[in-house]
Amino acid sequence: GAGVSQSPRYKVAKRGQDVALRCDPISGHVSLFWYQQALGQGPEFLTYFQNEAQLDKSGLPSDRFFAERPEGSVSTLKIQRTQQEDSAVYLCASSLEETRFNYGYTFGSGTRLTVV
Amino acid sequence: KQEVTQIPAALSVPEGENLVLNCSFTDSAIYNLQWFRQDPGKGLTSLLLIQSSQREQTSGRLNASLDKSSGRSTLYIAASQPGDSATYLCAGSVSGGSYIPTFGRGTSLIVHP
Numbered sequence: 316g317a318g319v320s321q322s323p324r325y326k327v328a329k330r331g332q333d334v335a336l337r338c339d340p341i342s343g344h345v346s347l348f349w350y351q352q353a354l355g356q357g358p359e360f361l362t363y364f365q366n367e368a369q370l371d372k373s374g375l376p377s378d379r380f381f382a383e384r385p386e387g388s389v390s391t392l393k394i395q396r397t398q399q400e401d402s403a404v405y406l407c408a409s410s411l412e413e414t415r416f417n418y419g420y421t422f423g424s425g426t427r428l429t430v431v
Numbered sequence: 432k433q434e435v436t437q438i439p440a441a442l443s444v445p446e447g448e449n450l451v452l453n454c455s456f457t458d459s460a461i462y463n464l465q466w467f468r469q470d471p472g473k474g475l476t477s478l479l480l481i482q483s484s485q486r487e488q489t490s491g492r493l494n495a496s497l498d499k500s501s502g503r504s505t506l507y508i509a510a511s512q513p514g515d516s517a518t519y520l521c522a523g524s525v526s527g528g529s530y531i532p533t534f535g536r537g538t539s540l541i542v543h544p
Contacts (some may be wrong), residue, residue, distance in 0.1 A: 422475040422476075
């Protein structure tokens with residue numbers, strides 16, 4: 316597609332509920348990133364995929380967070396047993412090549428998650 | 432761990448002023464540097480990318496520079512307009528690691544008529 320698409324745009328979850336957030340990167344992009352952005356803060360890195368391989372998941376805040384990209388295109392970020400502190404905007408970005416090459420990053424519009 | 436600081440945190444100026452937004456890094460081994468704009472409730476829009484071999488980039492009224500020796504980048508906005516009102520974020524990737532970009536907290540800019 317022309318850009319990075321994220322769905323749903325908004326999600327309200329009851330505490331304890333599981334949620335799944337979807338990211339469709341630009342077609343052919345090798346690198347895919349997930350970031351979490353709390354209100355008034357900059358994006359914080361969660362995890363990075365190079366094609367279908369999850370090369371870095373050091374930013375995932377707990378084992379309740381899980382991400383996958385099984386065919387090297389669409390990615391899903393899953394949060395189990397949501398807590399109020401999970402409320403944030405979840406941003407997905409993609410890049411044409413591996414991170415060590417000098418290509419920029421294109422971001423989606425994000426999914427705003429509110430846990431009540 | 433790379434830390435990114437953006438100064439000022441907020442800025443309110445009258446239309447027409449020339450502006451300088453600052454971004455500094457604790458690890459000066461910057462590989463590339465990207466400036467983004469974020470409108471309220473929206474995602475990030477890329478403004479300028481400075482690659483590892485470059486020192487600055489220009490697009491219209493925007494100019495971004497990168498000084499690796501001091502670990503600093505500057506975004507210059509000429510003749511500011513109300514439509515420039517947004518949050519401006521910088522993100523840098525560090526050489527030798529995973530090259531994953533680290534963001535600052537942003538500068539919130541308001542340009543009033």
